[in-house]
Amino acid sequence: MPKIRSLTLAAALVASLPLATPARAAPEALNAVTAQPAAAAASGFDGVVEAVRQTVIAAQVSGAVVRLDAKAGDAVKAGQVLLQIDARAADQNAAASDAQVQAARASLEVATREYERQQQLFKKNYISRAALERAESEFKATRAQVAAQGAQAGAARTQSGLHVIRAPYTGVVADVPVSLGDMAMPGRPLITVYDPSALRITAAIPQTVAAQMAAGQLPRAELPGLAAPRQWVTPARMQLLPTVDAATHTVQLRADLPAGLGGAVPGMFARLWLPSAEGGSSVRPSLSVPLSAIVRRAEMTGLYVLDAQGRPLLRQVRLGRVEGDKVEILSGLMPGERVATDPQAAARFRQTTP
Template structure:
C-alpha cells in the first residue's frame, strides 16, 4: 500500500517538473516582440564593372538623295504620269510639255540648215572654180579676197544653223521629263492644263534606298564619336527592332542656334519601309568607363540633400554617405563611399535606423 502511494507521488512530481520545464522554454512576450522588430532586408553586393555611356537622340528620317523635277522649257503641261507616293524607275516618263510648237521649230531649223549647206556648197564650188583665175591673174586680188570672205561667211552661217537646230532638238527632248533615278515621288505641284514657265518645279522625288538622320551632340559627346561608328536606330512607326546605321559625316562647326555639333547617320533601307519624315530614336555609344562602382538607384536615400545608403555589417544597419556620379537609367555611378564587396540595402520592411539588427533574406549581385 505504501509502495502504491509512493509511485503515484513520484509520477506527480515528474509531471510537475515537465510542466515547469516546457513552460520555461517557451519564448516570453519580450522575446517575441524583439524577434518581430528585426526587419527583413534585401541587399545588393557592390562590385565594379565596365560600362559605356549611351547618347540617346531623336531625329527625322530624310532621303539620302532628293531631286526636284523642274522644266527647262515653257509650255502647256499636257501629260502628268506621276503622283505623290508613286514609286518610279529611272528613265520612266513623269511629265510632258506640249511639243507641237517645238516640233515646228525643229522643222524650221532643219530648213535653215539646208539653205546654209546649199550656200556653203555654192561658195566652195566658186572658190574652187576661181582659184586658177587668180593664178593666171584673170581675177583681181580684191575679187579673190571677196570670194574668201563670202566662203567664210557661208561656213559661219552653216555652223550657226547647225547650233540652232541642235538647240531646237534639245528643247524638243526637254518637253518630256523623265525620272533621273529609281525612287519615290514625294510631292507634285502642278496639274495638266497649266502653263508652265521655265524653271518651274513640277515634283520632288527621293532615292530612299538609304536614309539619313541629322543629330546634334554636345562638344563633350562629340569627342567620343568617330566616322563609321555603329548607331542603333529604332523607327517609332515600325517595329521596335533596332537597325544598325553608321555615322557618315561629322561637322566641325557647332550650330549657332542650338549650340550642338551636327552629325549624319546613314541607314540602309533596301525594303523602302522607312519613309521621309518618320521619327526615329537613335542610340550612340558615348564615353567608356573602366572598373566603376554602379548600384541600383533604389538603394539611394537623401537627407538634407546629402545622398547615402544603408550598409549591412554584422547584421546591423549602418549609414554610409556616398558621392553620386552619372545616372545610367535605373542605376547610378558611385564616385566615392563604397567598395566592392559592400552589402547595401535595396528593400527593407519599413524605415531603417542606424544600428538596428537586420535579417538578410536575399543577397544579390544584380539589381
C-alpha cells in the same frame, strides 16, 4: 475749456507725425528641384529619316502641262518620262532652225563650187588675184553662216527637249504638286523624286555630348514605325557636321542606314542611341525636370534657374522627349543646377525682390 484745448493740441501733434509706410511683403519661398541625370534609357536623341539623294525637278520653260505619267509613290526608272509640257511653239522654232540650216548648206555648196572654179581660172591666169580672194572670202563667210545656223538649230532642239521631264535616276516619286493642265513656269517645282536605297537619320545632339562621343563607334538606330525585327539597325556610317547651331548649341549627326531596309521612308521618326567615349552603353545621360517647370513665351522655351543667392533667372533651353510628368532637357542646363517648379511663383519673386 482747457480740456478742449489740450485735445486739439494732441490731435495736431498726431497729424504732424509722418505716416508709417507699410512694409514690403516678404517674397514667397520658391519650390525648386535639382536637375538630375535622366535614366539611361533617356540618352537617345530624336531624329528623322531623310533621303541622301532627293531631287526637286523644277520647270525650265513655261507652258501648260499636257501629259502627267507619275503620281506620288510610283517607282520610276532612270530616263522614264514623268511629265510633258506643251512644246508646240518650241517644236516649230526647231523646225524653222533646221530649215535655215538646210538653206545655209545649199548656199555653201554654191559658194564651194564657185570658189573651185575661180581657183582653176586663176591658175590659167584668166582672173586676177583680187577676184580669187573675193571668191574665197564669200566661201568662208558662207561656211561660217552654216556653222552659226547649225548652233542655233541645236539650241532650238535643246529648248524643245526641256519640255519633257524625265526621271534623273531610279527611285520613287515623293510628291507631284501639279495637275494636268496647270501652267508650268521656270523655277516652279513639278515632281520630287528620291532614291530609296540611300537613307539616313539626322538628329540634333548637344555639343557637349558630341565632344564626348567615341571615335569610330557607330550609334544604334531605332525606328519605332517598323515591325519588331527591323526596329533596331546598325548604321553603315555616321557623320558629325562641323558647324554648331548658335541658337540651340547642338550639332547635326547623320547616320546612314543600310541599303535595302524595307519600310523606311523619308520623314519617318527615328532615334539614335550613342556609345560613350568610356566604352559604356550610352553617353552622359541628359537631364530631366518636371514638366510644370517649363516656361513658354512666344517662340522661347525656358526655365527659371536659381542662382547662388536663390534668385530665379529665366534661361532658354532645348527640350527633348516627354515621359510622364518629366521632360528631357537637351541643352541649356547643367547637372546640379536648381530649377523652380512653379514659373508663376518665380516671376512674382522677381517682381517683389529689389
